Amino acid sequence: MESGLEVELEEWRARMPGLGLAAYRGQQIFRALQQDGVSGWDQVRQLKPEDRQRLAAAFSIHWPSIAQRVRSEDGTIRYLLELSDGKRVEAVYLPDEEFDSDGKLLHKRTTFCVSSQVGCAVNCQFCLTATLGLSRSLTAAEIVGQVQVLLREHGLRPGRGLDRVNLVFMGQGEPFLNYANLVRALRVLTSDEGAGLAARRITVSTSGIVDKIRRWGKEEFPRGRPRLAISLNASHDEQRQWLMPLHHGQGGMAGLLAAVREYPYQLREYITFEYVLLAGVNDSDEDAARVLELLRGVRAKVNLIAWNMGGGLPFSSPERERVLAFQSRLVAGGVATYIRRPRGRDIYAACGQLAAVGSTGGC
Ligand code: SAH
Numbered sequence: 470m471e472s473g474l475e476v477e478l479e480e481w482r483a484r485m486p487g488l489g490l491a492a493y494r495g496q497q498i499f500r501a502l503q504q505d506g507v508s509g510w511d512q513v514r515q516l517k518p519e520d521r522q523r524l525a526a527a528f529s530i531h532w533p534s535i536a537q538r539v540r541s542e543d544g545t546i547r548y549l550l551e552l553s554d555g556k557r558v559e560a561v562y563l564p565d566e567e568f569d570s571d572g573k574l575l576h577k578r579t580t581f582c583v584s585s586q587v588g589c590a591v592n593c594q595f596c597l598t599a600t601l602g603l604s605r606s607l608t609a610a611e612i613v614g615q616v617q618v619l620l621r622e623h624g625l626r627p628g629r630g631l632d633r634v635n636l637v638f639m640g641q642g643e644p645f646l647n648y649a650n651l652v653r654a655l656r657v658l659t660s661d662e663g664a665g666l667a668a669r670r671i672t673v674s675t676s677g678i679v680d681k682i683r684r685w686g687k688e689e690f691p692r693g694r695p696r697l698a699i700s701l702n703a704s705h706d707e708q709r710q711w712l713m714p715l716h717h718g719q720g721g722m723a724g725l726l727a728a729v730r731e732y733p734y735q736l737r738e739y740i741t742f743e744y745v746l747l748a749g750v751n752d753s754d755e756d757a758a759r760v761l762e763l764l765r766g767v768r769a770k771v772n773l774i775a776w777n778m779g780g781g782l783p784f785s786s787p788e789r790e791r792v793l794a795f796q797s798r799l800v801a802g803g804v805a806t807y808i809r810r811p812r813g814r815d816i817y818a819a820c821g822q823l824a825a826v827g828s829t830g831g832c
């Protein structure tokens with residue numbers, strides 16, 4: 470049965486006549502699902518019982534359930550979410566506070582890191598998710614459900630007060646290998662009549678699926694296109710082929726950078742390049758120089774992430790001095806470069822650690 474959770478507002482409107490309902494009912498239904506979070510059609514009180522029954526016969530409503538919560542000492546919470554077929558994915562809640570120069574609390578900010586697939590097929594050597602392999606992609610309804618369940622868990626009411634909520638697709642999976650479902654879910658989540666998430670506060674992170682990067686640049690989003698991040702993680706082709714063995718044959722790093730150079734940037738838009746620093750592998754000054762060369766003339770920002778260990782993978786994290794030296798090389802070359810603070814490492818919630826391991830305990 471089709472899931473009601475992934476139907477867009479305009480689609481509901483268009484389908485009303487076929488269900489014998491007036492067009493305005495489409496908006497009521499969309500709001501009931503995406504703002505009130507109803508879990509059954511019988512809860513949509515505005516509709517007559519026979520109309521609810523007709524909807525129930527055609528559309529399912531299934532929200533993911535929270536199977537486990539694990540809380541870090543830094544406030545991060547890792548969630549294990551269970552889908553309708555019993556498969557499980559992880560998502561992470563990252564609370565943050567912003568202060569002014571006098572140390573006064575300006576506002577609280579919330580980031581949710583969510584998954585696009587159960588496991589991942591890309592097989593990056595340094596990533597724990599890769600050890601799971603790909604089980605399956607999430608449906609658009611499951612992506613929407615994952616976000617909505619987290620919003621509700623944190624008392625964040627859809628459609629209101631969500632201007633400080635960030636969403637990053639940096640959990641399990643390669644979002645651009647689940648492209649159509651991702652785009653559909655984002656259209657639903659950014660609708661004003663739904664969760665009302667701001668597109669500029671959403672980031673989709675890809676390992677570099679070049680044809681989808683090009684397609685993303687042309688994608689129509691009524692509320693603006695979410696931001697793009699690319700996991701670069703290497704400074705030359707041979708290194709990247711080894712670390713991120715994508716089998717897409719799309720022209721290697723030159724093909725990737727060509728797509729980035731031709732990307733139709735929006736006003737003030739830049740692409741974030743993530744770079745996981747692996748001690749003695751990709752963290753030398755020569756690597757930094759090559760990265761600078763690659764990014765010359767690109768509207769780029771770089772996020773450096775010192776490798777988070779896990780699962781017996783054969784890498785180590787560079788010393789702090791090396792990370793700082795790598796950063797200053799890039800900054801000296803004119804590229805805005807930031808060091809990502811690891812969050813939730815103690816509960817295996819940090820980047821690349823999402824593989825349902827260390828899930829002991831709960832909160
Ligand atoms: N599949 C997508 C999004 C999920 S991974 C992608 O690869 O972009 C999110 C980020 O975590 C990526 O930038 C990835 O390079 C990084 N990452 C993976 N394993 C890591 C680890 N062990 N330590 C730090 N970052 C890691």
Ligand code: SF4
Pocket residue numbers: 589590591592593596597598599640641642643676700821
């Ligand atoms: Fe998949 Fe991203 Fe992990 Fe690579 S880094 S295996 S693409 S989740």
